[in-house]
Amino acid sequence: MRIFGIDPGMTRCGIGVIDAKDSASGTFRSADSLRLYKAGVIRTDTSLAQDERLRKIYDGIDSWLNACKPDVMAVERVFSQENRHSVLGTAQVAGLALLLANQHTIPVSLHTPTEVKATITGFGQANKQQIATMVAKFLKLEVQIKPADASDALAIAITNALKPPINAYKM
């Protein structure tokens, strides 16, 4: 199972791709089974027009999807309560990710920042450094993934991998 995580952003859009194995019983996925596949960042310059930036991000995610051929996509959910200047741009990039998941026929789910932090560190208010430390531990890496946007995207993919599969609730 290849999981494609996206930390949406207009200036830096983090991409983190991991492979995860189902347990023999198929009811849960062990953190031991997680492996880094690829991670990076799609950047666009603030001097470009907005339509040009969105096109570059769309083409960039599309290329990543064609290269990685993931089974599922996981995107960080954006909230309008966040009163950052950049929130609408972030929402637009998340929208492109959802569009591309649909165009590539990849199931997609959204995870809240609190859910990601709690899954990765056990603490819903964890900072970026804690996230980066735990992502490296989960993926058995000797060095941390940088920049933080790539590490955050891996955290989203790991969250998706470790959440209980739907059939676990049916038992």
Place this chain on the structure above:
Amino acid sequence: MRIFGIDPGMTRCGIGVIDAKDSASGTFRSADSLRLYKAGVIRTDTSLAQDERLRKIYDGIDSWLNACKPDVMAVERVFSQENRHSVLGTAQVAGLALLLANQHTIPVSLHTPTEVKATITGFGQANKQQIATMVAKFLKLEVQIKPADASDALAIAITNALKPPINAYKM
């Protein structure tokens, strides 16, 4: 000059297309020269998943662009200050419109709601009924365009048509 106006929205995305002629001197465009080409609404059901809704709107705008072959696109600017629940979805649809403008190599500009209202009615706080009345007058229509989303999209296209062209500032 064919102008493609978009009033972005996830449940109802208004589309309004007009034709406008440059004046003989080329420095301004007369309101008399405006003609309705086509208007309508792309709807998506709230019961659909978000990726499915974005895909339908993307495909819908794409079909309209292929059918109308506009020269320019005009999109209403979305503000994060609007504390509506739907603001992020509206921003995502505006993002798809910008992406499609770039993919179709159509110049695109954004217009604020206040700019549109002031251009169409002379009053930046005009209501939807005033907008619909004035859109019908500008386009010499005997009946108003409905629903309001289609009329609003025409108002955005008209605003784009009547704004001074760039070379007017150079005189």
